[in-house]
Amino acid sequence: MTALIEIENLTVAFRSKGREVRAVEGVSLSVEARESHGLVGESGSGKSTILRAICGMAPVTGGSIRIGGRPVPTPRGRAFSTEVQMVFQDPYASLHPRHTIDRTLSEPLAIHGLPGADARVVQALTEVGLPPAFRFRYPHQLSGGQRQRVAIARALMLKPKILLLDEPTSALDASVQAEVLNLLNRLRAEQGLTFLMVSHDLAVIDHMCDRIMVLQHGRSVEEITRDDLAHARMTTAYARSLFDASADRMLDGTTEPTS
Amino acid sequence: MTALRAWLSDPNPASRRQARLGQAWLAWQRIRRNRLAMAGLVIVGLLLLVAILAPLIAPHDPLAQNLSRRLLPPGTPGNLLGTDDFGRDIFSRIIHGARITLYIIALVAVTAPVLGLLIGTVAGYFGGWIDAALMRLTDIFLAFPRLILALALVAVLGPGIENAVLAIALTAWPPYARVARAETLTVRSSDYIAAIRLQGASAPRIIAGHVVPMCLPSVVIRVTLDMAGVILIAAGLGFLGLGVLPPTPEWGLMISSGRKYLFEQWWVATMPGLAIFIVSLGFNLLGDGLRDVLDPRSAAR
Numbered sequence: 001m002t003a004l005i006e007i008e009n010l011t012v013a014f015r016s017k018g019r020e021v022r023a024v025e026g027v028s029l030s031v032e033a034r035e036s037h038g039l040v041g042e043s044g045s046g047k048s049t050i051l052r053a054i055c056g057m058a059p060v061t062g063g064s065i066r067i068g069g070r071p072v073p074t075p076r077g078r079a080f081s082t083e084v085q086m087v088f089q090d091p092y093a094s095l096h097p098r099h100t101i102d103r104t105l106s107e108p109l110a111i112h113g114l115p116g117a118d119a120r121v122v123q124a125l126t127e128v129g130l131p132p133a134f135r136f137r138y139p140h141q142l143s144g145g146q147r148q149r150v151a152i153a154r155a156l157m158l159k160p161k162i163l164l165l166d167e168p169t170s171a172l173d174a175s176v177q178a179e180v181l182n183l184l185n186r187l188r189a190e191q192g193l194t195f196l197m198v199s200h201d202l203a204v205i206d207h208m209c210d211r212i213m214v215l216q217h218g219r220s221v222e223e224i225t226r227d228d229l230a231h232a233r234m235t236t237a238y239a240r241s242l243f244d245a246s247a248d249r250m251l252d253g254t255t256e257p258t259s
Numbered sequence: 260m261t262a263l264r265a266w267l268s269d270p271n272p273a274s275r276r277q278a279r280l281g282q283a284w285l286a287w288q289r290i291r292r293n294r295l296a297m298a299g300l301v302i303v304g305l306l307l308l309v310a311i312l313a314p315l316i317a318p319h320d321p322l323a324q325n326l327s328r329r330l331l332p333p334g335t336p337g338n339l340l341g342t343d344d345f346g347r348d349i350f351s352r353i354i355h356g357a358r359i360t361l362y363i364i365a366l367v368a369v370t371a372p373v374l375g376l377l378i379g380t381v382a383g384y385f386g387g388w389i390d391a392a393l394m395r396l397t398d399i400f401l402a403f404p405r406l407i408l409a410l411a412l413v414a415v416l417g418p419g420i421e422n423a424v425l426a427i428a429l430t431a432w433p434p435y436a437r438v439a440r441a442e443t444l445t446v447r448s449s450d451y452i453a454a455i456r457l458q459g460a461s462a463p464r465i466i467a468g469h470v471v472p473m474c475l476p477s478v479v480i481r482v483t484l485d486m487a488g489v490i491l492i493a494a495g496l497g498f499l500g501l502g503v504l505p506p507t508p509e510w511g512l513m514i515s516s517g518r519k520y521l522f523e524q525w526w527v528a529t530m531p532g533l534a535i536f537i538v539s540l541g542f543n544l545l546g547d548g549l550r551d552v553l554d555p556r557s558a559a560r
Contacts, residue, residue, distance in 0.1 A: 055453075055457055057453055057456075057457075076457075077459065078459035080459075081457055081458050081459035082459075084457075085457065085458070086453075086454070086457055088450040088453070088454065089450075090450060093449055093450045093451065094450035094451055094454055095451055096451045096455075096469060096472075097451075097473075098472045098473065099469075099472075100275065100278050102275065102278075103275075107455065107458070107460070107468075108458040108459075111458055111459050111460050111461075111464065112458075112459065131271075133271035134271065136271070136272035136273065136274065136275060136277065136278035137270070137271065137272070137278070138278070138282070141270060151454075154454065154458075155454075157458075158458065
């Protein structure tokens with residue numbers, strides 16, 4: 001059986017002022033359906049670029065991306081948008097400041113000509129734990145956590161199978177962060193979603209992901225499972241240094257004792 | 260009244276209309292605190308009122324000539340602001356002239372910004388050669404002095420109010436295209452545009468529904484500030500005899516006909532000049548106020 005997301009030898013190169021900058025180089029990964037896969041690394045390691053390349057927001061200069069066994073079309077098209085959606089890092093920048101929540105959530109339905117927008121919007125709001133009374137508010141009338149919930153609701157409007165999460169909680173404070181992560185875990189269980197999640201924070205990744213890929217300078221350094229992470233069984237020095245940086249926060253959340 | 264206020268400032272609006280009206284009400288609250296903007300709004304409101312009620316307010320027929328009462332000074336009983344060289348009442352002519360001024364402004368306001376917005380957002384959104392082609396076209400139009408280009412167009416099309424409007428509109432759009440393009444460039448790379456693109460929206464939908472609303476405030480501000488310039492160009496065309504044709508009571512034309520008597524009968528040219536000055540000032544003050552209210556960068560979020 002083929003995996004839901006298959007990325008082979010992906011290379012993303014940007015041309016800036018005649019110089020070629022390779023953001024991602026020869027990265028391969030595969031994510032099974034209903035799996036949650038994490039991408040970790042410091043800033044500039046190319047982890048967000050992989051997500052952007054899947055969505056067609058970054059140029060694929062080498063290698064291939066397949067969703068459900070089929071190579072993704074360029075441009076991505078409407079069929080792609082009902083399969084893959086993305087949640088962005090900054091909830092203050094990812095919602096249109098002059099559209100109400102209602103408009104933001106009903107727009108995807110209007111694009112795809114889907115009926116029953118009113119009921120779907122209310123349902124989507126309740127699913128992400130927002131009161132339906134918020135429906136006609138503007139983004140500036142919401143807090144960061146509430147905005148991110150709206151962004152998650154928007155990504156789920158088209159009932160995609162895959163959700164790409166680009167540091168969905170790094171702009172939020174710790175308590176709100178946990179709420180949003182729990183919400184994402186609940187939605188994944190309820191709707192059978194597949195996650196590909198980017199974070200620089202191993203504690204977040206540990207809470208969310210079954211398998212983790214560690215990236216450095218656009219290359220894959222190591223691939224480990226959650227179990228390996230919990231028992232600090234990483235083989236490369238780079239992965240260990242990332243682990244050491246967030247180990248103390250991670251241990252609070254896990255019940256398993258570490259050696 | 261308090262029920263209406265509570266309905267407007269409800270943090271949880273129950274409908275699309277209530278949300279929109281609530282936002283408009285907040286903007287109104289902000290503009291009301293700005294005294295200069297209110298002064299501008301009052302002047303523009305008065306212009307509107309005068310234009311609508313012109314036949315009722317004006318004491319005389321603006322076209323009725325009376326050569327026995329020509330060039331009377333202001334304050335003459337029956338002729339508040341005096342009479343011109345054909346004995347026509349200047350006050351009545353200024354009042355009727357408000358209609359023509361407003362007509363020109365309205366026509367320019369619905370044509371030039373729309374054209375500018377369209378060209379600017381399309382150029383900014385698509386980038387590449389489309390951007391280069393459209394912006395060089397804009398540069399060509401910007402390279403001409405506005406009045407000279409309008410003069411050339413009127414000279415080709417022939418004088419008249421519609422042609423004057425067309426000439427002004429064709430010379431007024433490039434700055435709006437510039438503003439809209441600059442705004443589009445900052446919006447284009449934002450996450451909310453990436454999100455809507457990822458949802459499969461077409462380019463026309465993104466431009467019309469998502470980019471234009473972000474450009475609109477700066478363009479509206481620009482339009483209001485430019486209105487003074489439009490009035491002056493219309494008056495300039497009238498003054499040169501290429502805009503509105505006599506005997507229509509257009510303000511620029513009135514100044515032009517008063518030029519001959521400027522030293523002895525100063526009021527013939529001065530009174531319409533004052534009208535242009537006051538209306539231009541009104542639009543400028545309103546534009547400044549709108550900038551404070553609408554500009555996304557200055558508004559508290």
